[in-house]
Each structure stands twice: as C-alpha cells, then as structure tokens.
Amino acid sequence: MWLESKKIVVIGGTTGMGLSAALAFVREGAQVVVVGRNAESCATAEQQLDGNGLAMSGDASDPQTAPKAIALCQQIFGGFDGLFHVAGGSGRRFGDGPLHEITPEGWNYTININLTSLMLSNQAAVRAFRAQCTGGTILNMGSVLGSSPSPTYFATHAYAAVKSGVIGFTKSVAAYYANDNIRVNVLAPALVETPMSQRATTNDAIMSFTRTKQPLDGGRIGQPTDLDGAAVYFMSDYSAFTTGQVLTVDGGWSVSEGQV
Secondary structure (H helix, E strand, O other), X not given: OOOOXXXXXXXXXXXXXXXXXXXXXXXXXXXXXXXXXXXXXXXXXXXHOOOOEEEEEOOOOOOOHHHHHHHHHHHHHOOOOEEEEOOOOOOHHHOOOOHHHOOHHHHHHHHHHHHHHHHHHHHHHHHHHHHHOOOEEEEEEOOHHHOOOOOOOOOOHHHHHHHHHHHHHHHHHHHHHHHHOEEEEEEEEOOEOOHHHHHHHXXXXXXXXXXXXXXXXXXXXXXXXHHHHHHHHHHOHHHOOOOOOEEEEOOOHHHOOOOO
C-alpha cells in the first residue's frame, strides 16, 4: 500500500486521467477529494471511489475552488498530504491554433483553463502545507506538446505555451519551497484517450500517425491507466527525494518521428 493513510486532492479528478489516478490512489490506501465542473461526473466519480473519497463540484479557475477542496479534505479525512492538478483542456474551439490564426479569446481561454487554474491550486496547496507545518507533494499535469511539438496534427500554439509554462512554473516553485520539504513535479503524457482527445480519436489519419509516433506496446493511443503508476509514485513517500522533475510518459512520442 504505497499511499496508506495519505489524504490527496485531485483537481480535475472526476473523469479521464484524473479519475483513473484517484482510483489508483484509493487502491493504494489513500483517501481522496476529487474536483470537477460537471455535477453528474462528480456523482459518478464519488460512487466509484466506494466510500474512500468525496467529489466536489467546482471550476478550477475559480480562486475559491482549490482552498475549499483542501479544507474539505482536512475536515473529513483529517489531513492533507498531496495535490494532483489535472484540470485543463484545449482552447481550439475558442481560437487556439497556429500562431497566425490564434485569437485573443483563444489565447486567454487556454491560459486561464490550463495555467491560471494550476497556479491557483498550487498556491492553495503550498499555503496549506505551510500552515500545517508539514511537507507535502504536488504533481502537475503537463503535456509532451510542451517540449516535443507535432505541427501537422497538433498545432495549438497557446496550448503548447501553457504546457511549457507548467514546466517552468513547477521548477521555480519546487526550488523555492524545497526547504519547506514541499516537492513539486510534472507528469507529461502524449496522446491519451480521454474526453479531451475525441477530435483525435475520431480521425483515422491522426490515429494512424499516433501508432507510429507512440510505438510502444504495438503502437497505440495511451490509456489513463498508463499514467497511474507514475502518479502513485509522486504522491508516495518513495518520491520523498524528488522535486522539480518532469516525467514524460508518452509511449515513445518524444523519441519517434511518426509517419504522416
């Protein structure tokens, strides 16, 4: 039981990679609070957590959401040991895309939903750890697109900018709070089958490309469970001497050409 007695908050934990990780945390002995925007997803997630977790409805970009979730974790489960920030999404439909096509609305939406929300949750976690006079762990969701672009099928430059920003932000925060025994790391996946990836999963050309760009395990799209082991590691005491790091779990994306 890698996470026995751990109390963890997952922002964006009611669907996809966040929910998969939350379920893995529970299997490893943790109690969790998961946060999502959709009330129906929250209810479904809480049911799956089988008495070892609570779901809270909230917008990750609202400054009150993360502090409320952490306070709930402390009140109901008696502590707060870790934060996993997964919440984010594509701004494509709002105007993200290649630089010459990006709209101010698309840029601002993408920054807010991905980077501002992450800053707010990390800030709330750091404040809570310091108030408790304890260390703690924060894991931020990045993306392989923050360091390994794919111009043909994934040219959303605001999204790439924020996911690169997650790395810089995380490393800077990790450096500053290391003396408080607060460790902060990044998990960076490639294409994973989640609600956000429906544009790609319904496109035969993108799926054909993905099989060569992510060649591990026969060439396939990632599954949320592919990230669970890494998330458990970073939430556990096994990562007690690890901070400011980026772990890319990408099926080989960043070392493969991919065939268009």
